[in-house]
Amino acid sequence: MYPKELERFLLKVQKPGRYTGGELNSVVKDKNSVDIRYAFCFPDTYEIGMSHLGMKILYSLINAREDAWCERVFAPWTDMEEVLRENNIPLFGLESGDAIKDFDILGFTMQYELSYTNVLNMLDLAGLPVRAKDRTSLTPIVVAGGACVCNAEPIAEFVDITLPGDGEEVTNELIDLLKEYKAKGATKQEFLAAAAQIKGVYVPSLYEVEYNEDNTVKSVTPTCGAPEKVEKRNVADLDSMFSPTEFVVPFLEVVHDRTTVEIFRGCIRGCRFCQAGFLNRPLRRKSPETVEAQCKAICNSTGYDEISLCSLSTSDYKGLEKLITNMLPWTVEQKINIALPSLRADNFPKELMEQLNAVRRSGLTFAPEAGTQRLRDVINKNITEEEVLTTAAQAFAGGWTAVKLYFMIGLPTETEEDIEGIANLAQAVVDEFYKNPDKPKGKGVNVSISVASLVPKPFTPFQWEPQDKPDVLIDKQNYLISCVKTRKVTVSRHVPWTSFLEGVFARGDRRLADVIETAWRKGCKFDGWAECLKPEVWEESFKENGIDPYFYTARRREYDEILPWDHMDYGVTKKFLMNENVKAHKGETTASCREKCAGCGANRLNGGVCDETGKTVV
Amino acid sequence: MKPVRLWFKKDGLAVYISHLDMNRCMTRAVRRADIPLWYTEGFNPHPYMTFLMPLPLGQSGMREPLDIRIEGEMSFGEIQKRLNSVMPEGIEIVDVAKPEHKPNEIDAAEYEVDLWFENASDAEKFSLGASKIIEGGVLNAEKRSKKGIKTVNLCELVRSFDVSACENKVYIKTILAAGNTVNLNAELLVNSLLSELSLEETDRNIVRTKLLRSDLSIFE
Numbered sequence: 107m108y109p110k111e112l113e114r115f116l117l118k119v120q121k122p123g124r125y126t127g128g129e130l131n132s133v134v135k136d137k138n139s140v141d142i143r144y145a146f147c148f149p150d151t152y153e154i155g156m157s158h159l160g161m162k163i164l165y166s167l168i169n170a171r172e173d174a175w176c177e178r179v180f181a182p183w184t185d186m187e188e189v190l191r192e193n194n195i196p197l198f199g200l201e202s203g204d205a206i207k208d209f210d211i212l213g214f215t216m217q218y219e220l221s222y223t224n225v226l227n228m229l230d231l232a233g234l235p236v237r238a239k240d241r242t243s244l245t246p247i248v249v250a251g252g253a254c255v256c257n258a259e260p261i262a263e264f265v266d267i268t269l270p271g272d273g274e275e276v277t278n279e280l281i282d283l284l285k286e287y288k289a290k291g292a293t294k295q296e297f298l299a300a301a302a303q304i305k306g307v308y309v310p311s312l313y314e315v316e317y318n319e320d321n322t323v324k325s326v327t328p329t330c331g332a333p334e335k336v337e338k339r340n341v342a343d344l345d346s347m348f349s350p351t352e353f354v355v356p357f358l359e360v361v362h363d364r365t366t367v368e369i370f371r372g373c374i375r376g377c378r379f380c381q382a383g384f385l386n387r388p389l390r391r392k393s394p395e396t397v398e399a400q401c402k403a404i405c406n407s408t409g410y411d412e413i414s415l416c417s418l419s420t421s422d423y424k425g426l427e428k429l430i431t432n433m434l435p436w437t438v439e440q441k442i443n444i445a446l447p448s449l450r451a452d453n454f455p456k457e458l459m460e461q462l463n464a465v466r467r468s469g470l471t472f473a474p475e476a477g478t479q480r481l482r483d484v485i486n487k488n489i490t491e492e493e494v495l496t497t498a499a500q501a502f503a504g505g506w507t508a509v510k511l512y513f514m515i516g517l518p519t520e521t522e523e524d525i526e527g528i529a530n531l532a533q534a535v536v537d538e539f540y541k542n543p544d545k546p547k548g549k550g551v552n553v554s555i556s557v558a559s560l561v562p563k564p565f566t567p568f569q570w571e572p573q574d575k576p577d578v579l580i581d582k583q584n585y586l587i588s589c590v591k592t593r594k595v596t597v598s599r600h601v602p603w604t605s606f607l608e609g610v611f612a613r614g615d616r617r618l619a620d621v622i623e624t625a626w627r628k629g630c631k632f633d634g635w636a637e638c639l640k641p642e643v644w645e646e647s648f649k650e651n652g653i654d655p656y657f658y659t660a661r662r663r664e665y666d667e668i669l670p671w672d673h674m675d676y677g678v679t680k681k682f683l684m685n686e687n688v689k690a691h692k693g694e695t696t697a698s699c700r701e702k703c704a705g706c707g708a709n710r711l712n713g714g715v716c717d718e719t720g721k722t723v724v
Numbered sequence: 725m726k727p728v729r730l731w732f733k734k735d736g737l738a739v740y741i742s743h744l745d746m747n748r749c750m751t752r753a754v755r756r757a758d759i760p761l762w763y764t765e766g767f768n769p770h771p772y773m774t775f776l777m778p779l780p781l782g783q784s785g786m787r788e789p790l791d792i793r794i795e796g797e798m799s800f801g802e803i804q805k806r807l808n809s810v811m812p813e814g815i816e817i818v819d820v821a822k823p824e825h826k827p828n829e830i831d832a833a834e835y836e837v838d839l840w841f842e843n844a845s846d847a848e849k850f851s852l853g854a855s856k857i858i859e860g861g862v863l864n865a866e867k868r869s870k871k872g873i874k875t876v877n878l879c880e881l882v883r884s885f886d887v888s889a890c891e892n893k894v895y896i897k898t899i900l901a902a903g904n905t906v907n908l909n910a911e912l913l914v915n916s917l918l919s920e921l922s923l924e925e926t927d928r929n930i931v932r933t934k935l936l937r938s939d940l941s942i943f944e
Contacts, residue, residue: 113737114927117782122740130752130812355752355812357745409752409810440755441769 112203115189123358124152125186127178127200130355131407133165134201135175141285142174145199145206145246147214149224150634152180156354157362159416160215160252164273166350174281177201177209178354181224181632182231190231197231207233210245210284213277214265216254219611220604220634222261223626225250229264236623238266238311244294247284255308256338256385257564257671260611262310263619266294267301269308270674271338272371274348276306302332306339313673315616321657323615323668337675338385340711344371344392351403355410364412364445365404369397369429372708373418374699374718377475378486378690379514381563382418384678387708388716389699394429401433405442413437414445421446422700427458470501473512476520477527483693484519486686491531498535502542508552509535515582516560516574516605518690525582528555529589536594554596557586559605563612564671565678567686573609573659576602603641607633609659615670618658620651677708725762725793728803731819735784735931738814743778749812750790757806762793776827777902777935780909784931787818789943791827824944831938832883833902835910839894840927851889853921854896858885865916878916881908883940902935 116122137143146165148155155161161178168176177199182190190197196205206212212232214225226236229248235241238248248266250258255268269276280301287297302309312332316324328334341347349367356363372389373382401413413433417423430444437444474494475487482489498509513528532553539551559579562568574582579602587597611618625640625647632638648655663669665684672680682705689696696704699718709716734741741749751771754761763769776789794803800820807817841847857863858879867876883899900908910930918925935943 116740121742122781123742123745126737126740128737128813130749130810355749357741357749357812359745359748363748406756409755411751411755441763 111193112189112195112198115193119185119189120183121152121358123356124180125182125200127203129357131352132178132201132354133169133175135169137175137202137204140173140175141288142211142281143199143204143209144168144174144176144211144213144281145179145209146176147179147206147212147225147228149181149214149216149221149228150218150632151183152356153358153360155180156356156358156360158215158217159366159368160217160273162350162353162366163348164213164277165354166352167274167277167348168281170348171278171281173285175201177206179206179212179228181221181228184632184638187227187231196233197228205233207246210247210288211281212246212248214248214250214252216250216252216258216261218634219254219260219608220639222611222622223630223633225261225264226623226626227631236626237263239263241266242294244288244292244297245284247294247297249280253381253385254612256381256674256676257612257614258308258310259315259616259670260614260618260622262616264622265310266298267307267309269306269339270336270676271306272341273339274341276304276339279304280307299330299332302330305337308336308674310616315670317615317617321617323670323672325668326673328673335673335675337711338677340388340677341371342390342712342715344368344390345396349396349400351400352407353404353410355408362414363410364414365401365408365410366414366416367397367400367404368392369415369417369420369423369426370717371417372718374422375419375488376486376686376696376698376704376706378484378567378686379475379517379560379562380418381566384565384683384706385676386418387677387706388712389718390712391424391717394425394432397429398433402436405440411441412443412445414447416447422698430458470506470508471510471512472497474531475512475514476517476524477513477529477531478524480693481517481520481524481527483695484690485514485517486690486695488695488698491534494531495534495538499538499542502539502545502551505546507539507546507549508554511535511553511555513555513557514560515557515586516579518560518568518571519693520582522585525586526589528557528586529591529595532590532595533592536592551594552596553594554598557583557597557599559600559602561605561609561612564669565676565683567683567690569613569669569683570663570665570667570687572662573606575656575660576606579605601636601639604634604636604639606655606659607639607644610655613670614658617651617653621647621653624650675711677706677711679707682706725795727823728792728794728800729821729823730790730792730803730807730817731787731821732790733784733786733816733818734779734788734814735786736814738812739779739782739784741814742781743775746775746779747773749815753807753810753812753815754792756810757803759792759803759806760794760796760798762795774827777830777833779932780911782930783910784929786931786933787935788932789935791823821944825937828904829937830903830935830943831901832899832936832940834897834899834933834936836931836933837894837896837898837910837914838929839896839914839925841892841894841923841925844889844891846923847889847892847894850894850917850921850923850925851887853923854887854894854917855885857917857920858882863913863916863920865912867912878908878913881906882913899936899940 229236250265251269258268298309314327318324370391372386476482562571628643703719761771772793774791779785804820861879863878881901886897
């Protein structure tokens with residue numbers, strides 16, 4: 107069971123509960139009764155990882171199999187890493203305490219580019235070589251999934267397999283295949299070649315990449331019969347798809363600690379900066395009946411008193427009112443709060459909002475994303491200032507005194523006027539508060555604006571766009587702050603260097619592997635944590651490997667350039683993205699899928715079906 | 725609305741669950757068990773739940789009290805059965821009863837402490853040294869309280885202290901002041917004795933066995 111030698115150190119580290127396991131609904135099996143041991147690795151802390159829905163789904167899905175046992179592994183915080191290294195304790199699974207280097211599959215979820223160094227660090231802590239080519243035995247196979255693997259090239263040298271798209275079906279198929287190949291004593295090469303034939307499996311080592319003299323990609327050539335284009339995996343029917351009825355209930359306070367049920371995948375909106383909105387097309391909807399049943403089951407098995415109905419744009423769910431009306435009686439009775447993240451300002455009925463706050467009142471957040479209508483048209487965030495102000499006025503009338511607004515800077519075609527527009531919009535929201543005759547006495551208003559920096563991502567219309575350099579972003583941030591004239595508006599901003607590094611990896615290629623390894627060897631990890639990020643070490647690492655990071659971020663790419671991720675197929679066609687890019691520069695908007703099908707092409711992956719348009723044309 | 729006192733045991737890896745986390749854990753457990761909890765009537769209704777003597781991180785407890793309030797009827801046996809069917813590993817409800825005594829009647833707690841040393845001679849040294857210090861009546865240590873750090877003579881907070889050594893293991897049974905006004909954490913006593921004797925243990929195990937009233941009768 108749990109490594110006894112470790113217990114002695116648990117009281118010497120912060121939050122020992124990160125490393126003990128044993129939470130309610132965690133799954134302990136007899137290791138001798140399973141064929142495949144799977145370590146689900148989250149390359150960040152326990153608190154972040156335990157909030158992630160994808161992990162909960164795959165954990166339950168794998169453990170539902172009798173022949174496999176899935177355990178959880180998180181990146182140990184630096185204090186625990188020291189303990190592990192000093193005492194030669196290899197990284198272990200939380201459920202068994204066994205070293206994961208002896209497991210069959212290590213599955214990393216890649217949600218964030220700045221966790222790449224943590225993947226290397228975890229492999230190393232496990233006692234494994236970080237490069238895929240140096241791990242020669244069949245097992246453990248290192249697999250990666252999640253949004254970042256739409257461009258897995260920067261980590262292609264470290265992982266054996268990536269799983270673009272939905273993981274629910276392909277995970278089982280991969281386990282079946284490994285079980286078969288393990289039984290017949292196959293080599294890793296034989297297994298990888300066979301795995302590459304599964305839809306939704308990418309084996310980077312089976313592709314040869316050549317570069318032009320200007321460092322752009324010249325060609326990507328599949329070998330060993332691997333497909334020319336790797337199509338992402340798409341689960342067609344969300345109602346029959348595996349969905350967990352139990353969540354592991356952490357003891358520690360984690361970021362999102364509640365029942366989370368997805369209501370649909372994909373998005374009808376087409377905001378041009380939003381990668382998730384394009385990667386997850388076509389739209390597939392879960393029925394309200396399924397959603398409600400899943401919410402009930404998870405609340406019963408966990409004791410959670412909050413439900414989050416999650417999607418990329420929850421108020422776009424057809425049947426949301428009906429769903430909530432059905433759920434309110436039992437949730438109010440059991441004092442369960444329903445949270446609706448990702449609401450839009452334009453289409454959420456006020457009455458529903460009031461009913462929802464029957465149990466506990468949650469915060470109010472809008473995402474206008476840009477300060478002027480012109481720029482909102484460029485990014486296709488089809489929301490007007492009037493809509494924001496009307497909703498804010500309603501909220502103030504309902505007793506709210508704090509509103510959060512999300513914006514981005516560094517957007518294509520952005521001018522000073524657009525940045526000033528952010529401050530003006532925030533001011534207009536403040537003014538709206540004072541227009542309200544019934545405003546609560548003696549209470550001021552607080553409008554907090556959070557300003558992120560655009561990181562152009564693959565598979566978005568902005569994938570060809572240059573990204574602002576950190577010093578430009580700092581100037582823009584400072585300009586914004588100088589435009590804010592009231593203390594009722596507070597501004598929080600992202601670290602420009604973080605966005606820069608994120609941008610390098612998001613649109614990077616395989617030549618970055620050496621940089622990542624160098625930086626990690628020099629001590630970089632948890633790069634997404636401001637207190638751990640070491641810009642000077644990264645700069646050194648780029649230099650040592652002769653790589654200009656601005657090649658990846660600051661350059662406008664030509665439409666005919668071969669992009670490092672062009673051999674991945676996420677359904678949405680490159681032609682559609684190009685057309686959207688052209689429209690962005692003209693300031694033309696594209697209607698939501700509900701109004702008119704824009705012909706993105708993603709329904710091709712779903713047998714021609716998109717749950718939004720109901721169309722079955724190919 | 726009826727007050728109910730739950731008595732739970734916490735050991736194994738559950739000792740690494742902090743007090744704050746225990747709070748969340750128990751709230752969810754009573755919800756899962758579908759016990760008709762009484763909720764506070766404030767702006768943010770929450771179930772009434774009070775741990776009478778928070779257990780320090782890393783220590784086991786054999787019989788720890790937790791007060792809740794229920795609405796409607798449910799037998800103590802049923803509450804215990806339901807809770808135990810949903811408890812995480814390492815936490816067990818050992819009894820459910822009517823609160824007999826008021827929380828402020830807790831005056832002392834009994835602990836059993838095991839210490840392991842490199843060798844028998846260190847164990848012997850500790851055993852002899854520790855009883856001498858306690859008999860001597862002076863063991864000053866810095867104690868953190870709400871008002872800041874101050875030096876306290878721990879011996880004044882020790883009600884009884886038995887120590888013996890067997891091979892490389894030391895076994896301590898002690899009763900220490902406990903409660904809201906004066907409280908001595910067994911860990912502080914052990915650490916102070918170790919540092920006073922310039923010894924280092926290889927492993928330790930601290931168990932709180934019972935809570936007592938001022939006449940040393942058992943707190944119920």
